[in-house]
Amino acid sequence: MHEMSLVESVVALVEDERRKQDFSRVLMIRLxxxxxxxxxxxxxxxxxxxxxxxxIADGARLEIETVPGAGWCFGCRQTVPLAERFAACPTCxxxxxxxxxxxxxxxxxxxxx
Amino acid sequence: xxxxxxxxxxxxADDAGSAARTAAVGGSVQDHGHPHPDAHDHHHHHAxxxxxxxxxxxxxxxxxxxxxxxxxxSIERDILSKNDxxxxxxxxxxxxxxxxxxxxxxxPGSGKTSLLVRTIADLQDRWPIAVIExxxxxxxxxxxIRAAGASAVQINTGKGCHLDAHMVGHALDHLAxxxxxxxxxENVGNLVCPAAFDLGEAHKVVVLSVTEGEDKPLxxxxxxxxxxxMLLNKADxxxxxxxxxxxxxxxxxxxxxxxxxxxxxxxxGAGLAAFYAWIAARAAVMRDPVGRPA
Numbered sequence: 001m002h003e004m005s006l007v008e009s010v011v012a013l014v015e016d017e018r019r020k021q022d023f024s025r026v027l028m029i030r031l032x033x034x035x036x037x038x039x040x041x042x043x044x045x046x047x048x049x050x051x052x053x054x055x056i057a058d059g060a061r062l063e064i065e066t067v068p069g070a071g072w073c074f075g076c077r078q079t080v081p082l083a084e085r086f087a088a089c090p091t092c093x094x095x096x097x098x099x100x101x102x103x104x105x106x107x108x109x110x111x112x113x
Numbered sequence: 114x115x116x117x118x119x120x121x122x123x124x125x126a127d128d129a130g131s132a133a134r135t136a137a138v139g140g141s142v143q144d145h146g147h148p149h150p151d152a153h154d155h156h157h158h159h160a161x162x163x164x165x166x167x168x169x170x171x172x173x174x175x176x177x178x179x180x181x182x183x184x185x186x187s188i189e190r191d192i193l194s195k196n197d198x199x200x201x202x203x204x205x206x207x208x209x210x211x212x213x214x215x216x217x218x219x220x221p222g223s224g225k226t227s228l229l230v231r232t233i234a235d236l237q238d239r240w241p242i243a244v245i246e247x248x249x250x251x252x253x254x255x256x257x258i259r260a261a262g263a264s265a266v267q268i269n270t271g272k273g274c275h276l277d278a279h280m281v282g283h284a285l286d287h288l289a290x291x292x293x294x295x296x297x298x299e300n301v302g303n304l305v306c307p308a309a310f311d312l313g314e315a316h317k318v319v320v321l322s323v324t325e326g327e328d329k330p331l332x333x334x335x336x337x338x339x340x341x342x343m344l345l346n347k348a349d350x351x352x353x354x355x356x357x358x359x360x361x362x363x364x365x366x367x368x369x370x371x372x373x374x375x376x377x378x379x380x381x382g383a384g385l386a387a388f389y390a391w392i393a394a395r396a397a398v399m400r401d402p403v404g405r406p407a
Contacts (some may be wrong), residue, residue, distance in 0.1 A: 001305035002275055009192045017188060027183060031192070038309035038335050039192075039335065085338050086370055105192045105309075113183045 003043035006105070007051040015061050022087050023112035026060040030109050036069040036085045036102035060110070069102030199278035203313025206285065207296065213396035214296040216314035218328075218336060221302030225359040226254045226345045228379040229297055233261040235382070236389060241291040245284045245298045246395060247276040254299065261371055264288060275306040278313055295392065308335040315399050316341040323347045323354055327361035334368040342373045349378040 014026060033039050043063045048062045069082035076093025082102060088095045115298060164303045191197065207214050217225050226246075233242050242263040246254040247270060255267035268280050281298060290296065298314060300307040308317075319340035321329055330337040337343065343365055345358065358376065365372055375391065377384035 002309055004307075005273070005275070006192050009195055012195055013190050013192070017186060021186060023186075023378065045203065084368070085334065086368060099231055107188045107190050107192055109185055109187045109189070111185050 001043055001047065003039055004047045004051060006039055007047055010107055011055045011057050012054060014110065017110075018056050019024075019091060021112075025113050026057045026110055027113060028061045028063060028064040028111040029107065032065050032067050032106040032108045034067045034069070034102040034104040036082065036099070037105050039105055041066060065108065066071060067081045067104045068099055071073060071097035071099045071101075073097050093098070114377045115258075118353050123171040132182050142320050145206055193309065193311075194257070196278045199282055200311035200313040203278055203285065204315075207313060207315075208399070210290060211293045211400055212290055212296050213392070213399055214295075214298060214314040215392070216300060216302045216307075216312050216317045217320060218304075218307045218317060218340070219302060219320035219322075220304040220325065223302070223320045223325065224379050225299050228320065228344070228346060228377070229263075230257055230300060230403075231379045231382060231385065232297070232389070233258065233263045234383065236295065237262050241294040243288050243290055243294055243296050244274075244296065245281060245288070247280070247299060247301045249273070249301065270301055274301060274303050276300050276312060277310045281312045295396070298309055304329070304333040304336050307338040316342050316343060316395060318342045320344045320346050321361070323350055323356040323358075327357050328364055330361070330365040337365050337372065338369045339373055342375065344388065345374070346379055347375045348376045349381045369378070 003078070010029065010031070014029070016076050025094040031044065033041055045062060052058055053059060065066060069085070071082045071087075071089075072078075073080045073089040073092065073094055075089055075092040078091075079100060080089050080091050080097065082090075082097065083100065085099060085103075087097065089097050150257055212239045217229070219225050229244060233244075234240060244255070244263050244265040246252075246258060246265055246267045248254055248267070249270050249272070251269070252267040255265040258265035266284045268276060270276065270280070270282055276298065288296075298312055302313075317340045319336055319342070321343060323345060330343075345361065351358070362374055365374065373391070375387050377388055379385075
């Protein structure tokens with residue numbers, strides 16, 4: 001389950017931020033997770049408490065914002081929703097669609113005090 | 114974390130420990146509440162330095178009744194940014210030495226190690242070859258690679274399900290790589306997790322064996338979407354199976370229209386000449402991306 005490593009990486013980023021900004025507690029961590037990406041939100045939630053325990057993020061609430069897949073279609077020249085990474089355009093059927101959203105795996109923001 | 118010396122875990126634990134200690138002793142930062150005549154109720158993070166109590170030095174940078182010291186920090190950093198930075202460092206290090214690295218990924222038992230043993234036997238007169246072996250336990254694979262004549266370092270990930278760029282960076286420290294070498298990184302047998310982690314390789318290669326079923330690319334699309342080349346291994350078994358090669362090609366192209374595809378047999382050597390030609394061509398492109406006239 002690589003989500004364990006991903007949450008460890010989140011904690012490392014929070015530690016980075018702790019060195020730059022003055023805070024003593026993290027209340028909430030918001031992640032942006034693309035629907036077509038490599039991480040499973042439920043698995044992230046499952047290991048979050050275990051991984052953050054004893055770290056600066058201990059006790060923080062995890063919020064996950066799922067980013068739906070979208071791409072730019074070179075056929076109809078617009079952004080279209082994508083259900084798969086390399087799917088054809090659902091509007092015009094053109095296979096040339098460049099993924100523009102849905103691959104995110106980001107620490108978006110956090111609430112601290 | 115580093116499975117060679119365990120340093121990653123220690124660093125993380127140390128960081129967490131020192132952060133916890135910093136938070137606990139806290140220098141001049143205090144956290145306490147007390148009653149206020151104007152009936153606002155909140156935490157105070159006062160700075161007590163030189164006997165000065167400065168309400169403007171709280172975490173919110175100011176003191177206004179009703180203003181909580183809670184605040185939201187926008188971060189917007191990729192979760193894998195640390196791994197990706199280490200992978201970039203590996204890639205630069207390998208590129209500077211003209212080392213062409215492939216990250217081999219598959220489920221356990223697809224024949225990655227057998228493929229490497231065969232490749233080493235066939236190519237070691239043309240290239241210096243080294244291998245980084247990733248497994249949860251044992252050095253069996255590295256032993257097989259060394260017996261085949263290549264230098265190898267074994268990474269045991271313990272409970273880990275994939276290699277990361279930090280582990281590979283350490284493995285590079287342990288390998289005496291000749292400039293111009295071929296480096297194969299055999300990832301942990303796992304058709305899911307390794308896909309997300311850039312190691313600094315030139316290309317990801319996914320190995321699928323014909324005993325696994327032609328619909329694997331549809332079931333595990335992340336892995337096949339991440340790869341530049343797919344090797345369909347154990348082709349010598351095709352006459353004994355009902356594996357539909359065309360259906361497999363269609364499946365993999367559906368999840369990754371850009372992937373290249375070769376059918377090989379590590380046992381008989383069938384199809385491997387095409388794999389070696391692919392390596393030579395891609396290594397030439399890596400070493401001379403612009404291309405020189407012949």
